[in-house]
Amino acid sequence: MEWFGADKDEKGAELGPADEALQYANAKKVFTDLNADILALQEVSNDTEIQRLAGELGYNYVVSDAYSYSWDATRNLVPQKLYFLYKPEVAKVKNQKVLLKKFYEDVRNGQYADAFVSYPEGGAKFWASGRLPFMVEFETTINNVKQSISLVNLHTRANSGTDVSKHTQRKFDVEMLKDSLDAHYAGKNIMILGDYNDDVDVSVVNNLPSTFEAYVKDANYKALTLELSKTGAYTYESGSFKSFLDHITVSSTLADDYIDGSITIENQFLSSITGFRSTTSDHMPVSARFDMSATPMVTFAEATATKAEGSEKYNVNLTLSAAQATEQTVTISVANGATASSADYTITGATNGVVTVTVPANATTAAFELEITDDNLVETTEQVTFQITDKSANLTIGGANTYAVTITDNDKSVVTFAATTKEVSENAGVTEVTLNVDQAPIADQQITVAVTNGTGVTYGATADYTTAPAITDGNLVVTLPAGATSVKFDVTVNDDSEVEANEQVTFKITDANANVLVGEANAYTLTITDNDKSTVTFAVATKEVKEDAGTTEVTLSLDKAPVAAQQVTIAVTNGTGVTYGATGDYTTAPEVTNGNLVVTVPAGATSVKFNVTVNDDTDTEGAEQVSFNIASVSDGLAIGTANTYTLTIEANDTPTGIADGTKGQFSVYPTIVNGGNVRLMLPERVASTAKVTMVVYSTEGRKVMNVTGTQSEIQTKLNNQVSNLSSGIYMILIETGKEFFQTKMVKK
Missing domain, CATH: 2.60.40.2030 (CalX-beta domain)
Structure with missing residues (x-):
């Protein structure tokens, strides 16, 4: 009904038609002209107005308390409610239920998380954040004949252009509804109607399969609007977008009562009501007619019988109160409480204790065959009761709907x-x-x-x-x-x-x-x-190798040999400046993939090795480190405390194209220092005022100084730092202009 009775939302934006009084008058005309026995309404936003309208037209009403975010009191949203209006002289409400309500409450409380792993935006968005299906069971009275019919009012998840996630959500929602209907309402007169927000032929989203495809393909359902959809008809229009969103689907048990050809899109209101889509609703009404008049009654011909085990096959007779012009079907099932098992008897043509009996056209009797089994079970007097549980839509089930058979035997358990x-x-x-x-x-x-x-x-x-x-x-x-x-x-x-x-x-x-x-x-x-695991660790925690060392074996140790092959996943972390690969600093066997290498421990082994091959390059660089950490293991192993191994790669290259301090081009004096003053001795061609950059490295490749200034300035900075340096050998590199100089200094 497009926000029926709503004015503006919490932000002041108009909801639905701007003239609520005109919308009310137009809705009244639609309801009056349709003169339907039952109306299923969506997007009702004003309870007072819809209930006033129902009273003026002589309808009773029933409303769902579940709408989007109705469970969240903190949201100040204008609701879109589901309503049924019905004529009290034709129908009365026997039961009403918000379907999937308990399930949705459990989902919001953190249950069934696995079911929503692939559900866009999470389980709280189920059924448009709580706009759940609303089922009302009506008892109709036509020509003094009473029948029950359950109507399920839908307003499914809306679309957002070509966003497939909405299609995914809606498909999940309506298929879970179908699972519930199939499990709890099989064989019942069911009608599923309302705003599907999708077509039943092909989806309105990217021409994907309809989100209601499971219903269309199931012989237990009939989408009455399917043939209309195939003609190109539509119920919704906004600009150039036209789509068929409003549908009626019935169970096969109700399909017999459908009046063929009565399904209709009530497009006459487009001409009888000026500006219908802007003043009344952006959806057109869809209607269908059903004949719920008197139907004949089916009963058992007799209520009880006693049969000896091993007796001959015989007929169990059914009686119709009036013959029908077409053949009818009656379903017979085993009632609860039987003391005899299915091994004690055979129903000809039955599947899992259920048999369907065909009543020929113009006949008033039919039967199914029953044979008592001569078995070897220990048993006293047993009983099985057969019950009429379903029938064609043109029949009703009479009071004499059970047939009890008594069987006696004593043999072996x-x-x-x-x-x-x-x-x-x-x-x-x-x-x-x-x-x-x-x-x-x-x-x-x-x-x-x-x-x-x-x-x-x-x-x-x-x-x-x-x-x-x-x-x-x-x-x-x-x-x-x-x-x-x-x-x-x-x-x-x-x-x-x-x-x-x-x-x-x-x-x-x-x-x-x-x-x-x-x-x-x-x-x-x-x-x-076995619940015992082998513990895996690295045999050693660290190792230092030269850059030209070639291949190094890394050993994993196990305290106990596993009985089956196991896998160890090792996370590999490169230190600063370290790269992996044939043209990098190192490779491994097995190879590292996505930061991990996987080692297989053979059955019966207490150790396993993998190789690290260091690539020798010509770069002048500091020491490099690669860390290997046991990240995960297969079920037969446990990770020990010694789960990390660090490989240090020491450089073996000296700079090229750099002045040689041993030839007197650059030196420090004294070369062995304990504190005091250190003098930098650069060639005379380096002006005393030239900008000079000095970097001092430890033998481990650690940068301990990086300063820039004149020769005098950097010499002063070096002298200030010398006393703080640890004992050891240091490399001093100086850059000025396009020239590079290096020498070493020993700190006692």
């Missing part, structure tokens, strides 16, 4: 393991193993279980495991009490400190009392997974 496998950690402690029987025995029964140890597995208090009851001569015996349908025995796994392969113990039902049969699921394998 079938014993099986409840599960065939289980995996437990070595420190799991006690594990319960369950044996099930399909029917409770009349007296106590004994069941013998043979126990087979896998390779390397031993039994006992100081071994790998024990059991209760204990194993004797390779067997354990459990007693199944009378009336019980299950019995358990315990397996206690003993935790040790050995790194070892996974171990297996197999339990097999080999014998039982005469009143118990061994079923097919007679073996149970318990896998004990």
Whole structure:
């Protein structure tokens, strides 16, 4: 209805048509002319006005309390609500529910985060931040015939141009709605209607598949507006953008009541109401008609029967109160509370206990075949009840809708393991193993279980495991009490400190009392997974190599040999100025990829190595460092404390094209100093007033001074610093103009 009754938003911007009184009058004309029994409305922003309009036209109403950010009291937003208006003489509300409400509350409280990993902007944006589907179950009365129909009012996530993220959100939203409808309302009369914000043929966003494609392709639903969409019809127009956004989809159970060809876009209002899209709504109404008049009743011909096990196949008869001109279908299911299992009987043509019976055209009777099974189960008198659970839309289900069959037999219980496998950690402690029987025995029964140890597995208090009851001569015996349908025995796994392969113990039902049969699921394998890990560390923490050292082996040590191959991921960090690669400072084997190298530890090994090859260059540079850190390991390993290894690469190059201090071109005096004055002796061609830059390096490549000035100034600065220098050898480099000079100085 385009912000019906709204004036302006919290920022003063106009919402919807500017003339609210005209919008009200136009909406009244639309409702009056349509004369619909039920109206589904979206974008209602003024409760007072819509309720006044409903009262003037004789409609009752029901409204949803869920709209965008209705859960956030801090937001001062004008709402867009979902409403139903209905004629009380035709329909009454049986139930109403905001669908997915509890799920959305849980999502906002941090649950189901995994489901929203790929959901743009996060789970709080689900269904347009809370504008959830609103379901109302109406009971309609047409010609004194009552029928139930559930209408789901939608206003889905809107689009934003070609932004695919909105399409992704809406697709997730409506498919989760479908999952809920399929799970909880299968076979019901369902109508899904409203502002889909998408077409059902092809999406309005980038011609992607429709976000409602799952509904269109499911035979349990029928999109009534699909054929209109294929003709190029549209309900929304803004400038040059035209799209079909407003739709009606029904369940297959309701499709039979649809009056063919009645689906309509009510475009007559474009001519009967001046400026409809600007004064009333930017969406056109869409309507459909349904015939909910009297339908015949289907019942069972008889309510009960008693049949002996092994009796011949026979017909269970259904009766219609009036014949129909076309064939009809009736669905029969097994009612809850049956004491007989599906193994005790066979329904011809049934799937999972459900059979669909076809009533021929113009017939008033139909039947399905039932055969009682002659089985070998321990059983007293049993009963199974069949119930009419669904039917064609042209039928109703009568009161005599159940048929109870009584069956008697006494034979043998079938014993099986409840599960065939289980995996437990070595420190799991006690594990319960369950044996099930399909029917409770009349007296106590004994069941013998043979126990087979896998390779390397031993039994006992100081071994790998024990059991209760204990194993004797390779067997354990459990007693199944009378009336019980299950019995358990315990397996206690003993935790040790050995790194070892996974171990297996197999339990097999080999014998039982005469009143118990061994079923097919007679073996149970318990896998004990080792919880001990090998600890991996670097064999040494540091190493220094010359730039021309070639290949250096780096060793990783393990305190225990793993039983299977493991992987160690090592993060590699280059120090300042260090580069990796064939033309860089070093390479590794295996190679570094994305800052990591991965080393494989073979099964049974207690160490593994990788290589670092240092590339010899001609650059004059300081010492360089590369750090290797054990970043992660596979499940069978743990990272020890010695997880870092630092490789220092010492330079072996001397500058070229630089004046040689040994030839008297540049020197310091004295060359061995302890403090006091140091004199810089440069060639006479270097003017005393020339700008000179001096850099002093330690033998580790660390820059300890970097000053600029005249010869006198930098000499003074050097003298001021000498007494603070640590003992050692220092390289002094001087640049002036285009000339370079170097010499060394020894600090005692």
